[in-house]
Amino acid sequence: MSEKVLMKGNEAIAEAAILAGCRHYFGYPITPQTEVAAYMSKKMPKIGGTFLQAESEIAAINMVYSVASTGKRAMTSSSSPGSALKCEGISYLAGADLPALIVNVQRGGPGLGGIQPSQSDYFLATRGPGHGDFHVIVLAPSSVQEMADLTAKAFDLAEKYRMPAMLLADGTMGQMMEPVVLPEPRQTQADHSWAVTGTKMEREHNIINSLYLQPAELEEKNLERFKRYETIEKEECLWEEFMMEDAEICIVSCGITARVSRNAIVEARKQGIKVGMIRPITLWPFPKKALFDAADQVKAFISVELNMGQMKEDIELAIRCKKPVELVSRVGGMIPSPEEVLNAIKKAAGEEE
Amino acid sequence: MEIKRLTLFAGHYGSGKTNIALNYALWLKKHAPSLTLADSGPAVSPRVTVADLDIVNPYFRTQDSAAWLKEAGIDLIVSQYAGTNLDAPAMPKETYGLLADRTTYGVLDIGGDDRGALALGRYTDEVLAEGNYEMLLVANKARPLTRTVRDTLEVAAEIETACRLPFTGIVNNTNLGPDTTAEDVLSSIAYAEELSKVTGLPVKMTCVRQDLYEELKETIPNLFPLNLQKLYYMLNE
Numbered sequence A: 001m002s003e004k005v006l007m008k009g010n011e012a013i014a015e016a017a018i019l020a021g022c023r024h025y026f027g028y029p030i031t032p033q034t035e036v037a038a039y040m041s042k043k044m045p046k047i048g049g050t051f052l053q054a055e056s057e058i059a060a061i062n063m064v065y066s067v068a069s070t071g072k073r074a075m076t077s078s079s080s081p082g083s084a085l086k087c088e089g090i091s092y093l094a095g096a097d098l099p100a101l102i103v104n105v106q107r108g109g110p111g112l113g114g115i116q117p118s119q120s121d122y123f124l125a126t127r128g129p130g131h132g133d134f135h136v137i138v139l140a141p142s143s144v145q146e147m148a149d150l151t152a153k154a155f156d157l158a159e160k161y162r163m164p165a166m167l168l169a170d171g172t173m174g175q176m177m178e179p180v181v182l183p184e185p186r187q188t189q190a191d192h193s194w195a196v197t198g199t200k201m202e203r204e205h206n207i208i209n210s211l212y213l214q215p216a217e218l219e220e221k222n223l224e225r226f227k228r229y230e231t232i233e234k235e236e237c238l239w240e241e242f243m244m245e246d247a248e249i250c251i252v253s254c255g256i257t258a259r260v261s262r263n264a265i266v267e268a269r270k271q272g273i274k275v276g277m278i279r280p281i282t283l284w285p286f287p288k289k290a291l292f293d294a295a296d297q298v299k300a301f302i303s304v305e306l307n308m309g310q311m312k313e314d315i316e317l318a319i320r321c322k323k324p325v326e327l328v329s330r331v332g333g334m335i336p337s338p339e340e341v342l343n344a345i346k347k348a349a350g351e352e353e
Numbered sequence B: 001m002e003i004k005r006l007t008l009f010a011g012h013y014g015s016g017k018t019n020i021a022l023n024y025a026l027w028l029k030k031h032a033p034s035l036t037l038a039d040s041g042p043a044v045s046p047r048v049t050v051a052d053l054d055i056v057n058p059y060f061r062t063q064d065s066a067a068w069l070k071e072a073g074i075d076l077i078v079s080q081y082a083g084t085n086l087d088a089p090a091m092p093k094e095t096y097g098l099l100a101d102r103t104t105y106g107v108l109d110i111g112g113d114d115r116g117a118l119a120l121g122r123y124t125d126e127v128l129a130e131g132n133y134e135m136l137l138v139a140n141k142a143r144p145l146t147r148t149v150r151d152t153l154e155v156a157a158e159i160e161t162a163c164r165l166p167f168t169g170i171v172n173n174t175n176l177g178p179d180t181t182a183e184d185v186l187s188s189i190a191y192a193e194e195l196s197k198v199t200g201l202p203v204k205m206t207c208v209r210q211d212l213y214e215e216l217k218e219t220i221p222n223l224f225p226l227n228l229q230k231l232y233y234m235l236n237e
Helices: A009-019 A034-047 A057-069 A080-085 A087-095 A122-126 A144-161 A171-175 A215-235 A255-270 A288-294 A310-318 A338-348 B017-031 B062-071 B094-100 B113-130 B149-163 B182-186 B189-199 B210-216
Strands: A004-008 A024-027 A050-053 A074-078 A100-106 A137-139 A164-170 A177-181 A239-242 A249-252 A275-280 A282-284 A300-305 A325-329 B006-011 B047-052 B075-077 B104-109 B133-139 B169-172 B203-209 B223-226
Touching: A004 A009, A004 A144, A009 A034, A009 A100, A009 A144, A009 A164, A009 A171, A009 A177, A024 A034, A024 A057, A034 A050, A034 A171, A057 A074, A057 A080, A057 A087, A057 A100, A074 A080, A080 A087, A080 A100, A080 A122, A087 A164, A100 A144, A100 A171, A122 A164, A122 A282, A122 A310, A137 A144, A144 A164, A144 A171, A144 A177, A144 A215, A164 A171, A164 A255, A171 A255, A249 A255, A249 A288, A249 A338, A255 A275, A255 A300, A255 A338, A275 A288, A288 A310, A300 A310, A300 A338, A310 A325, A325 A338, B006 B017, B006 B113, B006 B149, B017 B047, B017 B062, B017 B104, B017 B203, B017 B223, B047 B094, B062 B075, B075 B094, B094 B104, B094 B113, B113 B133, B113 B149, B133 B149, B133 B189, B133 B203, B149 B189, B169 B189, B182 B210, B189 B203, B203 B210, B210 B223
Parallel strands: A024 A050, A024 A074, A074 A100, A100 A164, A137 A164, A249 A275, A249 A300, A300 A325, B006 B104, B006 B133, B047 B075, B047 B104, B133 B169, B169 B203, B203 B223
Antiparallel strands: A004 A177, A137 A282, A239 A275
């Protein structure tokens, strides 16, 4: 399967999920992620899988809960307003320690907002999407190739740590087309001894549940979960550094804005400005250490986002406010141009025009 | 390719219909004879209109090319909601005008798959009655759901059922976007020929990116160069 194909980001998610052994997809259509469902509806019946268009996003996420309980790989996908609806179910998945993949191809908000691209669900995804104390692993692809690779990765990580994972893409990532080398087909290697698969009268019942009658028991569960989160923060952070070796200004950006920023960085370098980028690939866990270390090297950070500065807060926390963090942002479905980013770079470099 | 008054591009979504439609419209503007008696002098370019009937996908549309189309003197019919936040599948009323006005070439960009082609059904009777059209199946072998002739035939049959307008020709648009090599195009010829054999439809065009045109024009008949209109920020400089 090493041959290249030309795919939409949304299709790449769907095909990569199938190759990762997912045979259960539950969803509800919403722009700009509908191609995930459309692809699944065409492909799943041909390979003995389940494609089900649920009556709502809430129904879909609860169907995911049930399949996940059996130890099978299950997923759902939506865009911002639909992802918000799924939050109750995601909290239940987290509370029952179930692995699952939730795809969120973001559009402008709040409310019904719009259908054009956005990154305004950063808080929703990284602060634990739902009630209660929990996290989901959040992966932010920046190319169609990463849409495929990180989908497979999300399934693996979710299973390894028994928790939900969210692929957080923006509408542009979902819609754009690029050549992709699809990941190798794989099956889960994880331990599923916890799953409800029928006891065959040979073992004790497994129970999938998020209700604990004794407060002390519930506290214990929460503490155990946060121990796991500590391990994840230590071991699973992913980021990419671009032209950071001698950088004096550091752009932090993910998804489509990382690509816009890359163009701006190349242009700024031509003009002699030493600028680089740290691109978080996991948004939770956030690459705090890479940023903290960079804070001693650079004189300023620039956060480039399709929201009003949600990730900027994480950057400030990560660097302990050691250096200023400027914001370049467009919202409502707009995308900053490389020139807008370049102007911010020049300003940070003290070369205001 | 013999020039017809109406040229319709349909196919699997993401097969490249919009880009081909825009490039073909520009080609018509430069090379086709004028259709009006008043403009019959040799120096007069014909009237050409692009109609975007893709009302399914609100993201990438001919709307994005509105500025250069205007500059080239090509008229554009597009949903008034294209590029906005309203996901409303509304057909522009001007499409009827294009079908009635036989002094203008019409290049119709049909929405992807059967769902996109459903919108065309509304105009099928008019197109058939005039009888001066090409209905072209755009196929890209590098797309995951049309990698084989069999899968492509499935998509084609769904489109024909949805719009009731049979295909009259094939456009081989096999490409991997910016990564396309001459080898990729050459390796798709057998696929296009088999598609042609099974359907009985001629391969009217093989499309290539402009920079591959010179290298391949002697080898591949009916080669049509494309300038990519919709470029996004590339990952690698």
